[in-house]
Amino acid sequence: MQAETHPLEPFFQQIVRNSYAGKLGIHDTAITQYVAHLLCEFSEADKLYKVRDEEGKPLRTLEELLQASDPVNGTAASFDAERAVRKHIGDYALFVSGMYPESMDPYRRRHGQQSFEELVKVGKESYYIVSQFDLEEYADEAPMFRRLAGWFDRCIYGLRLVREDLTLSKPGFLPARVN
Numbered sequence: 001m002q003a004e005t006h007p008l009e010p011f012f013q014q015i016v017r018n019s020y021a022g023k024l025g026i027h028d029t030a031i032t033q034y035v036a037h038l039l040c041e042f043s044e045a046d047k048l049y050k051v052r053d054e055e056g057k058p059l060r061t062l063e064e065l066l067q068a069s070d071p072v073n074g075t076a077a078s079f080d081a082e083r084a085v086r087k088h089i090g091d092y093a094l095f096v097s098g099m100y101p102e103s104m105d106p107y108r109r110r111h112g113q114q115s116f117e118e119l120v121k122v123g124k125e126s127y128y129i130v131s132q133f134d135l136e137e138y139a140d141e142a143p144m145f146r147r148l149a150g151w152f153d154r155c156i157y158g159l160r161l162v163r164e165d166l167t168l169s170k171p172g173f174l175p176a177r178v179n
Helices: 009-023 029-042 062-069 079-099 106-110 116-131 142-150 152-169
Strands: none
Touching (some): 079 152, 116 142, 142 152
16 A cells, blocks of 8 residues: 655655756755655644654754753653654754744844754754664665765755745745744
8 A cells, every 4th residue: 555645745846856956966866855755744834843742842942852852861762762853853954944044033043042053053963863873674764864964055055946946936935934
């Protein structure tokens, strides 16, 4: 039985491929598919803050997410939980820094939110950590996460090109910002 695809998947596959391969020279099908799937997933607002604390409250700050990813000094129950939260941190960092860079404005920084530079650093680091889970069920996708960590800045720029294409083709297509 084949898994059902998101209705926006073909659209995002094409627009990401146009930006990544066509404009940036990133001819990596696995990354293109992953980023397109990420756009589909985060098109549903509840997925952006899917990591939750023990009371079910969404974790919204980088500090809270990092605490939730730490199996030694934090709240991660296992190394698998660490991998899952680190993957989410990488996904969140890539998505926000590429599609909504204005959400990292100086006002937010003065009020305890992460800076753009911090978000990018932690996103790269998180994908690298995910890539180190390279045994058993994670072995096949570990190399892709290693490439994502290495090409993180280019992938952010690729998402900015995607955003540009979306806003040029249909003004007002994207919401103003992510809170």
